[in-house]
Amino acid sequence: xxxxxxxxxxxxxxxxxxxxxxxxxDGKWYQGWNAAFKYNSPxxxxxGWQADNLDNGFxxxxxxxxxxxxxxxxxxxxxxxxxxxxxSKVTFLWDTWPVSHKGPVIDYIASCGASCDxxxxxxxxxTKLDQGAWISGNDPGAWVTDDLxxxxxxxxxxxxxxxxxxxxxxxxxxxxxxxxxxxxxxxAYPQCVNFKVEGSGGVALSGGVPATxxxxxxxxxxxxxxxxxxxGYTIPGxxxxxxxxxxxxxxxxxxMQ
Ligand SMILES: *[C@@H]1O[C@H](CO)[C@@H](O)[C@H](O)[C@H]1NC(C)=O
Ligand SMILES: [Cu+2]
Numbered sequence: 001x002x003x004x005x006x007x008x009x010x011x012x013x014x015x016x017x018x019x020x021x022x023x024x025x026d027g028k029w030y031q032g033w034n035a036a037f038k039y040n041s042p043x044x045x046x047x048g049w050q051a052d053n054l055d056n057g058f059x060x061x062x063x064x065x066x067x068x069x070x071x072x073x074x075x076x077x078x079x080x081x082x083x084x085x086x087x088s089k090v091t092f093l094w095d096t097w098p099v100s101h102k103g104p105v106i107d108y109i110a111s112c113g114a115s116c117d118x119x120x121x122x123x124x125x126x127t128k129l130d131q132g133a134w135i136s137g138n139d140p141g142a143w144v145t146d147d148l149x150x151x152x153x154x155x156x157x158x159x160x161x162x163x164x165x166x167x168x169x170x171x172x173x174x175x176x177x178x179x180x181x182x183x184x185x186x187x188a189y190p191q192c193v194n195f196k197v198e199g200s201g202g203v204a205l206s207g208g209v210p211a212t213x214x215x216x217x218x219x220x221x222x223x224x225x226x227x228x229x230x231x232g233y234t235i236p237g238x239x240x241x242x243x244x245x246x247x248x249x250x251x252x253x254x255x256m257q
Contacts, residue, residue, distance in 0.1 A: 018097045019034060023093065032191070047080045049169075052074040053072050060188075067212065075192060081116065081196045082194065082195045084195055086199050089157075101177075102145045105133070107128075108214075109127055109205065127238075135147075159195070162243065168195045170192070170193050175187065180225070181224065186224070221236035
């Protein structure tokens with residue numbers, strides 16, 4: 001009976017798609033956002049931003065210029081953060097991911113300023129932290145999403161070793177391309193997660209851009225047919241950030257003078 005009521009309360013929760021159920025950093029597990037938490041009172045705090053995303057759904061290219069692309073639909077920070085140090089390894093654990101949904105996996109990072117809980121998604125300025133996409137073959141070929149599925153449905157990134165301490169949000173994203181051969185067919189699945197970077201010194205982020213400027217529906221990596229004999233793939237979005245080590249920057253400056 002209980003199971004029936006739960007299923008009835010969540011009619012659109014699709015099992016086939018996934019969500020970031022948790023984050024592991026420095027060996028510690030943190031609770032991610034889960035659409036079912038919308039029905040809890042009070043809603044538990046999570047390191048993952050909450051969103052109106054009851055179907056574990058996606059953001060379409062026709063909304064890539066709108067605020068929903070930042071941290072998903074009607075997203076807001078949800079009260080908790082992951083504690084890390086510069087150089088910490090961070091693993092995003094999805095609960096499941098369909099192998100058919102091949103495409104790029106991209107992480108971006110933005111400073112929240114005083115607090116991520118009061119940051120508005122539209123004002124976050126993101127720098128691309130890491131990315132992966134096509135590996136080999138075609139029609140449809142091997143993609144990093146295949147590795148993500150094999151690797152405990154997870155993706156690991158590293159906090160830049162020279163990052164200044166502070167409050168940050170990492171926007172972790174899969175873009176599924178199985179329907180991207182048609183206009184408006186790509187599917188972006190962003191999940192924002194809050195971090196507090198400890199330490200001292202380091203370099204502040206600069207040159208970030210709002211997520212609403214990342215992608216256009218006509219970008220070669222967004223309007224892309226997986227089911228052809230392609231020989232390459234252009235990962236969409238801005239160039240990777242240059243997380244140059246502080247010593248290297250100082251050395252470069254000495255060299256330039
Ligand atoms: C694999 O995923 C499960 C579920 O998310 C998680 O509890 C576990 O810690 C993960 N294992 C590793 C080695 O990360
Ligand atoms: Cu799907």
